[in-house]
Amino acid sequence: DAGVTQSPTHLIKTRGQQVTLRCSPKSGHDTVSWYQQALGQGPQFIFQYYEEEERQRGNFPDRFSGHQFPNYSSELNVNALLLGDSALYLCASSPSPVSLQGQFFGPGTRLTVL
Amino acid sequence: DAKTTQPPSMDCAEGRAANLPCNHSTISGNEYVYWYRQIHSQGPQYIIHGLKNNETNEMASLIITEDRKSSTLILPHATLRDTAVYYCISSGSARQLTFGSGTQLTVLP
Numbered sequence: 001d002a003g004v005t006q007s008p009t010h011l012i013k014t015r016g017q018q019v020t021l022r023c024s025p026k027s028g029h030d031t032v033s034w035y036q037q038a039l040g041q042g043p044q045f046i047f048q049y050y051e052e053e054e055r056q057r058g059n060f061p062d063r064f065s066g067h068q069f070p071n072y073s074s075e076l077n078v079n080a081l082l083l084g085d086s087a088l089y090l091c092a093s094s095p096s097p098v099s100l101q102g103q104f105f106g107p108g109t110r111l112t113v114l
Numbered sequence: 115d116a117k118t119t120q121p122p123s124m125d126c127a128e129g130r131a132a133n134l135p136c137n138h139s140t141i142s143g144n145e146y147v148y149w150y151r152q153i154h155s156q157g158p159q160y161i162i163h164g165l166k167n168n169e170t171n172e173m174a175s176l177i178i179t180e181d182r183k184s185s186t187l188i189l190p191h192a193t194l195r196d197t198a199v200y201y202c203i204s205s206g207s208a209r210q211l212t213f214g215s216g217t218q219l220t221v222l223p
Contacts, residue, residue, distance in 0.1 A: 033210075103160065
């Protein structure tokens with residue numbers, strides 16, 4: 001079992017550009033959540049996808065959008081990048097939206113905005 | 115989700131038990147206590163969760179006070195590989211986890 005995988009591992013963009021990050025959930029999981037982790041802080045919830053729809057959203061602007069595919073993989077898109085978007089972006093999967101067993105996190109994508 | 119409070123850092127000698135406290139005095143009746151840890155440059159790792167009873171698994175034990183206002187995560191025999199940031203989270207489900215700043219546990223040789 002490969003667990004949660006994310007790509008790419010590192011990415012460098014400039015202000016104003018757009019970026020797409022990808023995530024494949026753990027086998028048997030159908031729910032994907034995305035988190036942003038700034039340096040020295042805990043992860044902050046962006047949104048959660050289940051059955052190809054956004055089910056819950058944290059306090060992030062509309063520049064942050066996502067998608068979930070029929071195979072449960074997911075993408076996070078960020079438009080009009082700002083310097084403050086530089087962070088580690090984490091994907092987490094769970095066997096259902098309301099699973100109590102905890103979420104399984106991937107290794108993250110380190111995004112640097114110059 | 116209720117707010118949790120943790121000490122910013124703790125040290126523990128290798129081989130000894132590490133006891134990490136968490137205060138969640140505003141936790142509501144249907145909220146669980148979750149513990150995750152994050153080793154440097156990796157994604158958070160689920161450790162354990164509980165509602166009101168003490169829980170134990172292969173990684174750790176979770177002791178929740180009777181009034182549910184605080185809990186303690188116990189790593190029975192800490193190793194150097196347990197050095198990490200430990201997050202205590204209270205949540206009605208695992209749907210949206212609200213991470214705080216956590217406790218930096220350093221296991222010393």
